Amino acid sequence: MDILSENNRLAERNRGYFEGKQVLTLNMVSSPGSGKTTILEKTIRQLISAHKIFVIEGDQQTTRDAERIEKSGAPAIQINTGSGCHLDAKMIHNALKKMEVENDAILFIENVGNLVCPAMFDLGEQKRVVVISVTEGDDKPMKYPYMFQSSNLCIINKTDLLPYVDFSVESAIKYARELNPNLEFILMSAKTGDGMQGWYDWLEKQR
Amino acid sequence: MDILSENNRLAERNRGYFEGKQVLTLNMVSSPGSGKTTILEKTIRQLISAHKIFVIEGDQQTTRDAERIEKSGAPAIQINTGSGCHLDAKMIHNALKKMEVENDAILFIENVGNLVCPAMFDLGEQKRVVVISVTEGDDKPMKYPYMFQSSNLCIINKTDLLPYVDFSVESAIKYARELNPNLEFILMSAKTGDGMQGWYDWLEKQR
Numbered sequence: 001m002d003i004l005s006e007n008n009r010l011a012e013r014n015r016g017y018f019e020g021k022q023v024l025t026l027n028m029v030s031s032p033g034s035g036k037t038t039i040l041e042k043t044i045r046q047l048i049s050a051h052k053i054f055v056i057e058g059d060q061q062t063t064r065d066a067e068r069i070e071k072s073g074a075p076a077i078q079i080n081t082g083s084g085c086h087l088d089a090k091m092i093h094n095a096l097k098k099m100e101v102e103n104d105a106i107l108f109i110e111n112v113g114n115l116v117c118p119a120m121f122d123l124g125e126q127k128r129v130v131v132i133s134v135t136e137g138d139d140k141p142m143k144y145p146y147m148f149q150s151s152n153l154c155i156i157n158k159t160d161l162l163p164y165v166d167f168s169v170e171s172a173i174k175y176a177r178e179l180n181p182n183l184e185f186i187l188m189s190a191k192t193g194d195g196m197q198g199w200y201d202w203l204e205k206q207r
Numbered sequence: 208m209d210i211l212s213e214n215n216r217l218a219e220r221n222r223g224y225f226e227g228k229q230v231l232t233l234n235m236v237s238s239p240g241s242g243k244t245t246i247l248e249k250t251i252r253q254l255i256s257a258h259k260i261f262v263i264e265g266d267q268q269t270t271r272d273a274e275r276i277e278k279s280g281a282p283a284i285q286i287n288t289g290s291g292c293h294l295d296a297k298m299i300h301n302a303l304k305k306m307e308v309e310n311d312a313i314l315f316i317e318n319v320g321n322l323v324c325p326a327m328f329d330l331g332e333q334k335r336v337v338v339i340s341v342t343e344g345d346d347k348p349m350k351y352p353y354m355f356q357s358s359n360l361c362i363i364n365k366t367d368l369l370p371y372v373d374f375s376v377e378s379a380i381k382y383a384r385e386l387n388p389n390l391e392f393i394l395m396s397a398k399t400g401d402g403m404q405g406w407y408d409w410l411e412k413q414r
Contacts (some may be wrong), residue, residue: 031239032322032344032351059350060323083353085292085323109381113350115239116267116292116321135342136240143320144239146290158342161371198313 007121012157014124022140022205025107027125034114034133036158037065039189040070042106052105056091056095058087058112062150086117089124119146127206134167141176148176153184179189214328217296220330231414232314234332239320242364244272245363245397247315248279259312263302265319282306292322296331326353334413340365341374348383355383356410360391367396398410
């Protein structure tokens with residue numbers, strides 16, 4: 001509880017900082033391997049000519065994701081959490097001292113792949129985006145309710161695999177809406193590009 | 208640290224209990240949606256005529272998995288962790304008071320879907336089995352090293368989807384072996400049944 005209230009205090013400071021700089025900050029959360037990094041790579045390539053984009057990457061180990069992001073054209077900083085299971089507001093605060101995010105930019109924070117713990121830790125983001133892939137099963141919202149309750153947008157990714165898996169898009173949306181009636185949904189395949197335009201439009205609407 | 212040392216103490220008690228009753232206990236860990244429950248359903252249907260099998264199911268919410276398991280023929284008890292991100296030794300100890308596991312049985316513990324936190328919590332199991340699916344990306348071992356370091360067997364599941372995803376089995380095994388040279392591997396598709404015999408043989412060998 002003490003940890004959470006200390007985190008919430010620092011998250012508000014981050015939120016104020018982003019507001020002051022008119023930075024749109026999105027906290028991307030998901031299971032491991034749902035495709036967050038691929039979504040960000042494609043998004044950066046598409047939007048970097050028109051927008052300033054920065055990325056904070058969270059993983060237990062390795063700088064692989066930050067390297068992938070930088071190759072797609074946006075500055076990225078990697079936070080390694082070691083045995084830790086989530087990013088927290090203080091890690092973001094410290095990262096912002098190392099990477100100068102420009103005014104009016106979009107800042108993507110890719111959280112540690114974990115549908116549980118990151119739900120409890122506000123980072124000061126404007127919107128939380130939960131990514132699930134159609135290979136994970138359509139009952140995930142019911143089984144990990146906190147994440148779906150605390151998110152603003154749910155991306156259902158890897159739709160190119162729908163013919164090969166037992167996943168009902170309707171059931172997944174129904175279960176998630178029961179937990180969070182305001183949750184928005186975008187279906188996409190970051191691999192094929194299908195549905196990505198809906199995501200770009202959603203991003204524009206947040207600015 | 209205090210939480211972990213208290214957990215380790217209780218885990219040893221569970222281990223003694225299983226040893227006393229000659230129960231083979233396996234702690235099944237993975238990301239959400241890697242197919243643990245489907246693997247258990249198929250395994251129970253295959254082995255229940257020759258073995259006594261019991262299951263402890265962990266999820267944040269719902270009793271869906273315990274219901275699926277019971278339909279396949281084994282007694283199951285569901286633990287809901289609420290906002291918690293892992294099972295711990297005390298939850299297992301308490302579950303064993305509610306469900307009488309017979310001597311010489313196999314007990315499967317299906318942990319909360321999370322590649323991070325369950326790595327830190329010994330439940331008193333004899334072997335830890337980490338399940339990954341080929342849809343998750345072959346770099347998962349490097350990014351979540353603690354789980355792969357602490358596991359005995361790695362099941363690579365959903366091999367029926369290999370033609371449709373970018374996943375190198377060789378790379379995944381190589382990365383995981385760098386972390387844990389003793390880790391064993393079984394490739395399977397629980398959906399099609401392909402490779403399941405290797406898993407049944409592995410189970411027999413543990414008894």
